[in-house]
Amino acid sequence: MTGSTPGSGALVELSGVGLEIAHPVRTRILQPTDLEIVAGESVAIVGPSGAGKTTLASIIGTLQSPSEGSYRFAGQEMVGKTRKELARFRAGQLGFVFQQAHLVEYRTARANVELGLTDPSLNRAGRRELSMEALRRVGLHRLGERLAAHLSGGEQQRVAIARALVKAPSLVIADEPTSALDQRTGQAILELLAGVGTLGATLVLVTHDERAMGTAGRVVTIVDGGIRP
């Protein structure tokens, strides 16, 4: 893809992006927010529960559209795009890791990773190879043929990370990926995500985890739906 953009050169560029919902009652969830993230950066979004961290991450991930403001990704305006265009954008550029791994239980680890591959020009062998490589990166290449239902919670989250990374996205968005795991396992997951930068990807990590703030290049704190300066 063409990463070079005219102007600032930021990968993610939010200006005045906010979210207000009308139903059931008019509620402001995100204050108009400015945020720039440059390519290769690793940003941790922290803040108290209910502050709006997930909301901000989901807007960056185009899982929902802001009600105001402008969101440019690699120089391209995202606000106003159709659902179909946004789906194609996510397919090409974004990788997600959620609190739950959401694996298809009756498929193998490798098959789950393959679901993350959205490039239709890949053949079967290519898909398999990329998936095994992604599993190797998260240390699970030996469990590739194991059913997802038989994996431990930590292993499932690793598969989810492999699924997010397999298409070599330019931006990885992770929303509290360690909150369902114990301390040690969570630590390992954070280290894996910290390594995303070495693959050339940008990381947005929503977390409560103190340790994550240490590994992140920048910490953005959200309170009451707005970024605290």
Add this chain to the structure above:
Amino acid sequence: MTTTPASDLASRARQRVGEVVRVSADAARALIQRPMHTLAMIAGVMLAVASATAGVVVADTQQARIDLRFDLQRSDHVVIQADDLPPAGFPAQQLRRLVALEPVTAAGELSIWDHSARVSRSIPDTPVTSNVVVADVGGLAAAGVLGRSGAPLELISATSGAPVAWIGDRLAARLGVAPATGSPGAGQDAQILVDGTPLSVAGVVSAPSAFGYLSGAVVVSRATAVEHVSGAGENMRVVAQVRPGAAKAVGGYATQALDPQGDAGLRDLTPPDGEILKSNVASDLRRIGMALAVVIGLVGMLTAANTLIMSVYQRRRELGLRSAMGWSRRKIGALLLAESALAGLLAGVLGVGLGFAGAAIWCEVQDWELIIEPLLPVVVLAGGVLASLVGGLLPALKAASISPLTAMRS
């Protein structure tokens, strides 16, 4: 970046096909890996396909049976009964006019003289209750009666009042009467008592099933009956054998020909035409089978829809995740429809097998030969896939409308 339009088109087509294959395989796995869910999903449609198959096969087979039965019974006999005739019977000249008709192969008298005569071999024996039938050569021929032993049947019209009778083979067996075989006219030592009147047995006859009562009857000429057997006759009938299908027409004409003045009170007793009855039964059977299948099919469709909706609800995080990963709504809908179509195909194949097996067992028990319309499996299979697809429409729409946020917010 520059490719020729043709190769670009070709590679895009190849990718499309690849996508379709992958989505179908994805759907197939979802079905294979959850067999109980799949069974719940296909049960209704499968039963509908099975009942449609079995219903039509049994209807067709039964149809063939009915065709056969009606062929046997096809009204090829005209029966005319006279209510007011003198004991002399039908005028011979008018009977000849009936025989002369083109579709008539044989015609003559075949009347019941006494339907409860007491017949025995000798006085101390327990009598057998039998019909005494008055017949002439033409009447016996029209009924298909054959001489089994004793004197030839043709002699019946030449007995001119002598105390001679022919008896049916069933009656002969019960009485233990066996006139000397192979010696017509000779050795007629067998005698029977009919209501106390001795008659000598000239021969034994057999009758086809349509005139089965003749097997248990005593057959005499009109002159013999008038002279020797008590009573005055119960009815007077003319029976004519005609070309199949011509019975009704001949019957109508014959009442006119035999009794132009209407003095004899003739009634046409010709049985109804089998042809019309047959086609009614045929279409009714199939229609009932089809209606039943449609009703079960609708129920099956609803079952499939319901199961699939619940499955979409169960899988909403997985489906939301696919959406977050960039699957278009169309592709997610297609995934669900592929699942429905494959389930429908499975239901169809199993249902057709089940239906044929059921019909085969039923027909085996009935000892019928199975009649199978070659297009039937294709039609019911397509019906099953269609029902399943229609049932999958709403779940597919539901799945396609799952927000990608679902994956993040659960």
